[in-house]
Amino acid sequence: MPRPVEGTTTRPxxxxxxxxxxxxxxxxxxxxxxxxxxxxxxLFVAPALVMYGVFVLRPIAVTLQYSLYDWDGAGPSTxxxxxxxxxxxxxxxxxxxxxxxxxxxxxxxAVPVTLGLFVATTIRxxxxxxxxxxxxxxxxxxxxxxxxxxxxxxxWLLSSTGLVNQLxxxxxxxxxxxGWLGDFTTALPAVGLIGAWVLLGLCTLLLLAxxxxxxxxxxxxxxxxxxxxxxxxxxxxxxxxxxxxxxxxTITVIAALSxxxxxxxxxxxxxxxxxxxxGLQVYYLAFSExxxxxxxxxxxxxxxLVLATVLPIQWFNREDSR
Amino acid sequence: MIVGRREALVxxxxxxxxxxxxxxxxxSLFVTALHPSGTYPPGVQWPADPQWSNFGDAFxxxxxxxxxxxxxxxxxxxxxxxxxxxxMAGFGLGQIRMRGSRVVFLLxxxxxxxxxxxxxxxxxxxxxxxxxxxxxxxIILPLIGLFMPFSIVWMRAHFITMPAELTxxxxxxxxxxxxxxxxxxxxxxxxxxxxxxILLFLWTWNQFLLAIVLVDDPLKRTMAGALGAFQxxxxxxxxxxxxxxxxxxxxxxxxxxxxxxxxxxxxxAGAVKS
Numbered sequence: 001m002p003r004p005v006e007g008t009t010t011r012p013x014x015x016x017x018x019x020x021x022x023x024x025x026x027x028x029x030x031x032x033x034x035x036x037x038x039x040x041x042x043l044f045v046a047p048a049l050v051m052y053g054v055f056v057l058r059p060i061a062v063t064l065q066y067s068l069y070d071w072d073g074a075g076p077s078t079x080x081x082x083x084x085x086x087x088x089x090x091x092x093x094x095x096x097x098x099x100x101x102x103x104x105x106x107x108x109x110a111v112p113v114t115l116g117l118f119v120a121t122t123i124r125x126x127x128x129x130x131x132x133x134x135x136x137x138x139x140x141x142x143x144x145x146x147x148x149x150x151x152x153x154x155x156w157l158l159s160s161t162g163l164v165n166q167l168x169x170x171x172x173x174x175x176x177x178x179g180w181l182g183d184f185t186t187a188l189p190a191v192g193l194i195g196a197w198v199l200l201g202l203c204t205l206l207l208l209a210x211x212x213x214x215x216x217x218x219x220x221x222x223x224x225x226x227x228x229x230x231x232x233x234x235x236x237x238x239x240x241x242x243x244x245x246x247x248x249x250t251i252t253v254i255a256a257l258s259x260x261x262x263x264x265x266x267x268x269x270x271x272x273x274x275x276x277x278x279g280l281q282v283y284y285l286a287f288s289e290x291x292x293x294x295x296x297x298x299x300x301x302x303x304x305l306v307l308a309t310v311l312p313i314q315w316f317n318r319e320d321s322r
Numbered sequence: 323m324i325v326g327r328r329e330a331l332v333x334x335x336x337x338x339x340x341x342x343x344x345x346x347x348x349x350s351l352f353v354t355a356l357h358p359s360g361t362y363p364p365g366v367q368w369p370a371d372p373q374w375s376n377f378g379d380a381f382x383x384x385x386x387x388x389x390x391x392x393x394x395x396x397x398x399x400x401x402x403x404x405x406x407x408x409x410m411a412g413f414g415l416g417q418i419r420m421r422g423s424r425v426v427f428l429l430x431x432x433x434x435x436x437x438x439x440x441x442x443x444x445x446x447x448x449x450x451x452x453x454x455x456x457x458x459x460x461i462i463l464p465l466i467g468l469f470m471p472f473s474i475v476w477m478r479a480h481f482i483t484m485p486a487e488l489t490x491x492x493x494x495x496x497x498x499x500x501x502x503x504x505x506x507x508x509x510x511x512x513x514x515x516x517x518x519x520i521l522l523f524l525w526t527w528n529q530f531l532l533a534i535v536l537v538d539d540p541l542k543r544t545m546a547g548a549l550g551a552f553q554x555x556x557x558x559x560x561x562x563x564x565x566x567x568x569x570x571x572x573x574x575x576x577x578x579x580x581x582x583x584x585x586x587x588x589x590x591a592g593a594v595k596s
Contacts, residue, residue: 040499041420048411048470049426055467056433059441059448066443119340123333131337137582138341141348144578145571146528146546152553152567153347156354156560163350166365201344205586258437261530261546265553279439279531286443287535296443303440310435 060303067296073286077293084297094298096273097281098305100188101257104277107192108199108256113248115196116203117241121233124211132208139201147198151265154194155181158266181267187275194262199255203248210244211237246317250310257306278302355380355565362560373561380565384552385541390573392458393527393545399462400526404469405519409511411470412477413503417489427478433471438531449536460536461544465529469522480514481507513584520581527574545570 067084071077088094126132142150157163158180165177180190214236222232238245260279263269269276269284278298285295349366356372357363359379380386411430415423449460484507492502508515526544533547540551549570556562578585 037418037499038420041414041418041423044414044418044499044503045411045423045426048407048430048474051407051463051467052430052433052470053467055445055448055464056436056441056470057429059444060436062444062447063441119336122329123337125330126333126337129334131334135337135341136586137579138344140578140582140586141344141575144524144574146530146549146574148528148530148546148549148553149567149571150347152549152563153351156564157347157350161362161364163346163365197343197347200340204340254435254437258439260437260439264530264534265550279437282439282442283531283535286446292443299440299443302437306435306437307432 063296063299063303066292067300069293071292072290073292074290080293084293085301087294088297088301093273094281094294097276097278097298098301100275101259101277101302101305103188104192104195104256104259105253107189108195108259109249109252111192111196112199112203112252113245115200116207116248117237117245119204120207120211121237123208127208127212136205139205141201142198143202147261148265150194150198151262154190154197154262155266158190158193181275182271184271184274187267187271191259191263191266191275194266195255195259198262199252203252206244206248207241210241214240243317246313250313253309253313254306257309258302278305351564351568355561355568357561359561360559376561376565377569380562380569383556383562384548384566384569386569388541389543389545389548389570392542392548396458396461396465396544397523397526399458400465400469401519401522404466404473404522405515407466408470408473408518409477409508409515410503411474412479412481413507415474416478416481417484417486417507418499427474430471430474433468434475436468436471438468442531442535445532446535455536456538456542458537458542461529461532464532464536465526469525473518473522476518477511477514480511484510516581517585520577520585523577524574545573 068079068081069077070080070083088098123132123135159165160177160179160182164180168174168176178186180186218236219232222236227235258279259277260283263275263277263280264283267275269280279302282295282299282302285291285298346366353366353368354363355376356374357369357376358371358373359376363369414420415427445464446455449455449464452459454460454463488506488510489502492506497505528546529544530546530550533543534550537543537547540548543551549567552566552570553563556566
């Protein structure tokens with residue numbers, strides 16, 4: 001993308017002085033009325049910047065500020081420095097949700113991306129068929145509906161009388177049946193399964209779109225050289241899809257670390273604290289337990305974790321694609 | 323040749339299986355919604371006597387008419403303003419590119435990854451101090467701010483591909499920047515703008531966290547927030563809950579089906595671009 005040379009859009013600053021000139025009919029003068037482009041640029045950005053500043057940037061700063069105090073939301077506050085952060089990393093009840101979020105990455109990211117790669121590779125040859133066209137629409141559905149609705153659907157499917165157990169019984173695995181979201185050992189994977197369902201279609205479609213851009217003659221050449229399906233996948237498909245894979249991983253990792261809706265609806269963090277995630281813990285701490293300081297410290301940790309996880313992926317992708 | 327055909331067959335089978343996994347939860351929701359209210363139907367089973375009236379009951383129980391109106395108002399408050407501000411800023415950062423625009427862009431880019439939970443606490447106090455708790459403004463104003471990063475990245479990606487000659491030509495004709503923006507760049511940006519509009523509509527409709535924290539009255543919330551309240555109230559009546567969930571997610575499906583062709587390709591392209 002050739003960028004226009006800096007300054008091609010810049011008017012000589014001297015002309016601005018003519019702004020108040022009474023003779024305004026002529027084209028030359030009308031041109032001269034234009035304020036300096038830098039100012040115009042800032043005017044265009046200003047409304048967005050104001051909304052972003054008031055409702056995003058300032059709240060981030062305030063979160064940081066509150067996180068350094070012990071405050072119940074109404075009474076006087078006490079300065080505790082980094083005390084709240086120390087608490088988060090030493091109290092297992094507060095550290096647990098962070099670990100859960102990382103476990104969820106396995107289900108939200110690893111499962112949809114690997115499964116999506118597998119599916120997209122297999123259906124690559126029929127990507128232009130009518131069936132694939134219909135599939136594009138259907139696989140996208142989980143992205144469109146509210147996560148709350150996905151949570152309600154799956155709570156019912158995973159309940160003790162739900163479809164999952166019905167199917168297990170039908171294939172002779174009746175001994176495994178249980179209320180998946182109510183069992184201490186299966187609740188977190190069950191929540192992860194819901195997330196995987198939501199994200200699998202998106203990942204598959206993204207990867208398939210990337211595959212359609214790969215030069216087909218590469219595959220033909222590989223075939224002639226006697227390369228098998230695995231070899232093709234490793235030497236052609238994977239390297240060509242680096243960008244799409246990075247996008248999938250980024251989207252799904254953010255979804256995993258900042259999950260809230262699905263957990264709130266399907267388990268409320270239970271049983272016990274076995275599915276509590278940072279987002280939900282922030283909500284409980286702030287609005288039920290009135291421990292604003294700790295809640296804000298956890299919120300800061302959450303935001304930092306997301307950035308710390310996502311930035312290396314982006315950086316890695318950028319470095320490699322040069 | 324034979325290998326190719328077998329591969330295609332396996333591909334088809336796998337694709338059908340994946341579609342089935344995607345669809346079955348919807349089917350289960352639908353079938354369960356037809357069972358007699360208050361029962362616990364086992365798995366997926368077509369009811370002996372389908373209770374179509376459950377949908378009417380859920381419509382009344384959730385006060386769906388008022389809900390649609392509330393969500394409609396919130397969407398009207400959020401989407402046009404976000405589109406306007408996002409497009410203007412995208413134009414400023416993608417076409418005008420004044421000094422410092424790179425830094426501003428990076429600032430917005432950082433917000434792209436922001437989990438809403440991270441700032442929900444100060445938002446609560448800000449909105450409270452503005453006296454807007456429990457009003458639709460409590461959802462509208464923060465959402466506009468929160469949608470800025472994506473809208474701007476999306477629109478800038480479009481404007482940066484527009485040739486500078488376009489701007490130059492219009493300038494020679496004596497148009498000022500404001501005219502240039504409205505008469506030339508906005509019409510050309512329509513494809514990018516319309517897919518952004520659909521996305522923002524869906525995200526507003528489906529917004530849950532802001533709704534449950536900042537607005538107590540379900541009738542002033544977004545659809546997703548109201549569904550949360552509906553689950554709290556009717557969570558034990560599974561068929562009614564399923565009927566209500568279906569009613570609430572149907573409009574998103576309708577919007578999607580109407581616009582899907584343009585939407586899916588735009589989103590897939592956009593995700594990679596940004």
